[in-house]
Amino acid sequence: MSRLPLEGIVVIDFATLLAAPVAATFLGDFGAFVIKVERPEVGDPTRGLPFVQDGRHFGWLNEGRNKKAVTLNLKTPEGVKLAHRLAEKADVVLLNLRPGKAEALGIGPEDLHRTNPNLIISQVSAYGQTGPYRKKGGFDRNTSAFAGMTYVSGYPDQPPVRSGYAMVDYMTAYLNAFGIMMALYNRAVNHSGGEVIDVTLAEAAFRSSESALMDYSLTGTVRERTGNRNLGVVPADNFPTKDGKILVINAGTDPLFQKLVKVMNKPELLQDPLYSTKFARIQNQEKLYQIVGEWVMGFTAAEGLQLLDDGEVPADLVRNIAELANDPHMLEREAVLSFEDPEKGKVLIPGIFPKLAKAPGRVEFLGARLGEHNREIYGDFLGLSPEEINRLESENVI
16 A cells, blocks of 8 residues: 555544544544543543443444554643653644643643644634633534524424534534644645644534525524425425335426426426426425425335436435445445454444545554553653553553
């Protein structure tokens, strides 16, 4: 395999749950040397301790992949000194403590930059390092609600709902990885030195709000819940099929509607003034949805999808994780990867994204046991003797 793009980049992941550590996972997938620092005996919450005896719960297997796992007690003076020794040899440090907490421990940006002026420091928090809400804690659920994402999710006659996955955490992780890569580029090309990145869950969610803010600022309109429909894109909805599955169709442009009409064998719709223009379809969408829905109900999900695919109409089925695990497209593209873990056996994991043709990344190992790499990192990487490591363990520093 060719050299991976981030080989030689050293990342220290001090963070937990979930946005910051996932950003480190993305970097590790493409060759960064990632050291995961955890509290002794406690570890990252995704490990499942103490309920999962080996501390390798499902979530940890994936988001701890490619990370060297060490333990470190940052509430001890020696633990803080070791954190600085790690930072001294690092390119990137990830933190997700509430504002002020890292500084109180002695590992805030100013502290770490005194040790390593060229360090890229990413601080992930719910609401940011500044502002009236900076000291508030928060998770995916809270910040999704704050940022307006929850408000627009669901049906208009029902209370709002959160996403079924931790979408905001992963959106923040993508944004965080992007920020880190920009800072690394700026340091390498423009000789900018170290950087401090302030990335928040709330802002990652808010940035996905499309034109809602502009709509409000210019017209006073507040985006509301519309269920599975976008009121300005018609027809586009989820339709039940004859065999009880759900077929998703999006034919909201004139060319796509023409293709849908052809697949449905209903050319008269194009001549009907109720549906002949995009504006007319928006105005008369309830009638149109009834027509499309009745047509879909005449087929099984597989039959309907095949017709729409053949007719080049964007469509797919609502799929669950079991269907995706065995989907031929996901398997061929290695979006679903089969990994043989020495303890867990065969494990299916999400693949490496995005796909780089020359340097596609790799998964070397899944989430390690708590402290599994203490001797490798503190010994080989930092140069501590076996006797020093034994003493640090006995004194609960590591």
